Structures are given as C-alpha cells and as structure tokens.
Amino acid sequence: MSGCIYVALDTTDLVRAKTIATKVRNHVGGIKLGLEFFMANGQAGVREMAALGLPVFLDLKLHDIPNTVAKAIQALRPLDPAILTVHAAGGRAMMEDAKAAAPPGTKVVAVTVLTSLDGSDLAAIGVPDDPHAQVARLANLAREAGIDGIVCSGAEVAAAKKAWPQGFFVVPGVRPAGGDAGDQKRMMTPAAARRAGASILVIGRPITAAEDPDAAARAIEATL
Numbered sequence: 714m715s716g717c718i719y720v721a722l723d724t725t726d727l728v729r730a731k732t733i734a735t736k737v738r739n740h741v742g743g744i745k746l747g748l749e750f751f752m753a754n755g756q757a758g759v760r761e762m763a764a765l766g767l768p769v770f771l772d773l774k775l776h777d778i779p780n781t782v783a784k785a786i787q788a789l790r791p792l793d794p795a796i797l798t799v800h801a802a803g804g805r806a807m808m809e810d811a812k813a814a815a816p817p818g819t820k821v822v823a824v825t826v827l828t829s830l831d832g833s834d835l836a837a838i839g840v841p842d843d844p845h846a847q848v849a850r851l852a853n854l855a856r857e858a859g860i861d862g863i864v865c866s867g868a869e870v871a872a873a874k875k876a877w878p879q880g881f882f883v884v885p886g887v888r889p890a891g892g893d894a895g896d897q898k899r900m901m902t903p904a905a906a907r908r909a910g911a912s913i914l915v916i917g918r919p920i921t922a923a924e925d926p927d928a929a930a931r932a933i934e935a936t937l
C-alpha cells in the first residue's frame with residue numbers, strides 16, 4: 714500500500730520538487746525534504762510544499778549540543794512537520810531535548826548508521842562494531858531517550874523492531890531489484906524492507922530520476 718512510501722525530493726529546485734510531488738502524489742504517503750532542499754528554499758519553501766497537502770518529513774539530521782539542537786527545533790516549530798530527524802550519535806541528552814522541543818504531533822526519529830556506510834567505513838571512524846550491532850546500540854539509546862523511532866537500513870530493521878515493538882522505523886537505502894545503488898551501501902528492496910518491519914520507506918532516485926516518476930512510484934507500490 715502506498716501510504717508507507719515517502720518520496721525524497723532531493724533537489725534545490727522548488728518547481729521541480731513540486732512537479733514531482735504532484736505527479737506521484739497518489740502513490741506516496743508523504744514527501745521528504747532534506748538538506749539540499751532546505752538550504753536552497755528554507756522555511757518558505759517547506760511551507761509551499763506543505764500546501765500540496767501531503768505529510769512533510771523534514772530530514773535535517775540535526776547533530777549538535779543539546780541546547781543548539783533544541784533551539785533549532787524550536788525555530789522549526791511553526792512548520793509542524795510530520796517527522797523530523799536528528800543523529801543518534803548526538804547522544805541521549807540531545808535526543809531528549811530534541812523531543813521536548815518538537816511540536817507534540819511531530820515524530821522525532823534518530824539516524825543510526827547511515828545507509829551509505831558499511832563496516833569498513835565504521836572502522837575508519839573508530840567504531841569497531843558492525844552496522845548491525847551499532848544500529849542496535851543506538852536504537853536502544855533512542856528508545857531510552859523517549860523519542861519516536863530510528864532511521865536504519867532494511868537489514869537491521871527486524872532486530873530493531875523486535876527490541877522496540879512500539880518504535881517507528883524509517884528505512885532508506887531502498888532499491889527495486891537491480892536498481893542503481895548510487896552512493897548507498899546497505900540496501901534492500903522495498904517489499905523486503907516492508908516485510909522486515911519498516912514503518913515507512915524513504916525512496917528518492919528510483920522515483921525522482923525515473924523518466925516517468927509516476928510510473929516508477931506506481932511500480933514500486935505494486936510490489937508492496
């Protein structure tokens with residue numbers, strides 16, 4: 714079913730973002746606006762996109778000291794996003810303060826291990842554990858901090874959900890079978906990620922870079 718797909722509108726071009734959102738709107742549950750869009754279009758751009766009527770996932774992956782993250786989220790409150798991201802590596806106090814600063818209806822979710830990283834990338838930044846163990850550790854911290862859920866790859870979501878049945882699980886790094894990986898390293902098909910327990914799937918280029926984004930979204934939806 715289509716409600717679980719959030720299309721990642723990774724562009725600086727507001728007109729392009731609106732055009733794609735309008736094309737795919739019947740096959741997605743919401744739109745995700747990230748750093749690229751926000752840096753170029755700011756809160757005014759987010760408001761224009763919200764006017765299309767789809768839930769907005771504002772993916773700014775905030776990561777700073779607790780006070781700074783809380784103040785940044787307070788500044789975003791007027792946008793009242795459906796979902797907002799912080800980095801779990803910012804720590805427990807940061808996540809607690811992020812949740813306290815967010816509008817009551819906003820799900821605050823913590824990015825655990827980016828889907829563009831594998832075990833050797835983690836080793837290079839001084840994390841000896843593999844992605845699975847690191848996601849489990851950060852998911853536990855996020856749960857203890859009282860936020861709503863995490864972002865992880867499809868490969869970790871089943872274990873994370875088992876440990877946190879009430880959690881909200883965002884899964885990016887989603888590719889239809891045979892799809893172009895791009896910069897993603899930990900990938901799964903949409904159907905497999907959903908079966909594994911993803912609450913929502915974040916899908917960007919497989920839809921937005923397709924010649925016909927509407928047909929691409931429809932084809933993915935049909936597999937779910």
Ligand SMILES: O=C(O)c1cc(=O)[nH]c(=O)n1[C@@H]1O[C@H](COP(=O)(O)O)[C@@H](O)[C@H]1O
Nearest residue numbers: 721747826827828864885886915916917918
């Ligand atoms: O927080 C995210 O949404 C996110 C976390 C993560 O670990 N990996 C990841 O790819 N994302 C986002 O998910 C989207 C994936 O885009 P595609 O690779 O084009 O499907 C991008 O907007 C990323 O910013």
